[in-house]
């Protein structure tokens with residue numbers, strides 16, 4: 001029998017799950033919380049979403065006009081991120097269910113607009129600060145270390161509307177103050193911090209990722225978010241500086257805390273052995289590595305110069321920025337890993353990023369999820385090796401998971417063998433990576449409790465081991481259930497990842 005004594009995982013490996021404030025909390029207007037961009041991300045059904053494979057994600061097309069309309073007439077929209085799963089009121093019960101699997105870590109984020117309702121207020125909101133005190137205390141009581149993202153896709157609305165989000169240095173300053181405030185408040189309670197969630201997603205989702213709202217051109221000629229590389233790379237620079245400033249503050253305020261980055265890792269394969277296709281992989285890799293290179297190595301990588309020069313991209317910097325980036329490098333690297341991508345040569349010597357999160361070219365060797373995301377456990381091992389080789393920093397898996405349209409019974413149970421298989425296969429490859437010598441210290445399953453999807457605001461794209469009785473329109477009792485995968489993950493954690501067998505799952 002495989003037990004913890006045969007495990008290849010470090011003894012204190014952090015098994016657990018990951019969430020984000022905007023996808024679980026709800027209570028969007030309670031206790032002084034200000035509005036955030038995520039409060040305007042409308043529900044997009046799976047049917048409506050069918051056409052988007054290979055295109056930028058739907059919320060990317062949020063324009064100023066749509067936002068203003070939703071602000072004036074919220075009743076015309078289904079806005080699930082305002083409801084979440086009511087974690088704000090039910091966190092004790094929900095955390096307890098997660099701790100029941102033996103979680104050692106709970107990844108969550110702080111809602112910036114709960115702490116500073118406008119993002120840049122003179123004083124923080126004590127009710128918001130007190131809420132997270134309770135959540136962290138509860139995590140510790142249950143034996144879970146909180147790992148906390150400062151900003152996970154929820155820029156305060158005021159900063160988005162008045163300053164264009166991270167297009168402005170005002171937002172950078174506001175972020176630094178927010179970060180400093182929470183580092184001081186939670187010193188000793190939070191050991192692991194992350195700066196921005198999936199910082200590279202500005203390339204595809206500047207609204208969601210960076211609070212950028214652009215006006216609709218009205219003549220229907222183009223999507224204002226398409227291309228626009230000058231804006232996106234300026235925003236990236238501003239977020240790098242904001243991230244580095246947070247790292248520096250964190251180290252000053254709490255020398256025992258560690259702070260990491262978070263990259264949506266895109267592992268690319270060439271479509272054929274043609275050297276040109278492999279060259280395209282190199283290009284796309286650069287667009288992805290750029291983010292972790294700056295955050296982990298502290299400087300702009302050599303390969304961006306030519307891309308910026310030949311595409312007429314000019315980054316405006318303030319004096320001291322390069323020094324800030326150099327000093328503010330992260331202590332560890334984290335990624336989300338969901339899938340791999342296929343690259344075909346586009347015929348350009350200096351191409352632009354592909355601007356898509358879901359690969360348009362199908363990999364015939366891989367199955368896909370119900371949402372068309374390729375499932376590639378071996379790609380996970382490959383990507384972990386690539387990252388470790390590049391940075392030699394400890395790695396934490398901030399996200400990995402499978403969204404599925406679970407058919408829950410009246411107890412919230414489903415025999416989700418597909419999720420069990422996804423988890424088993426990815427942990428198996430994670431173990432291989434660790435045997436390869438990669439330093440990984442934790443693994444957080446995305447959405448260990450059903451929550452609102454980021455890309456489409458669906459709840460019916462369920463990721464959880466714990467189910468929540470709520471539908472896409474907010475109907476339901478919010479009662480929790482335990483899926484079959486709950487008992488599998490519990491067993492896996494109890495053996496510290498040694499026992500991956502799926503045929504002796506005990507439902508208790």
Ligand code: P53
Nearest residue numbers: 020197198336338357403452453454455456
């Ligand atoms: P959802 C796209 C591709 C890969 C990861 O995504 C992504 C996205 C954005 O939707 O985002 C991360 O909920 C993100 C989470 C998100 C999760 O992946 O669209 O950090 O907030 O929920 C899964 O299925």
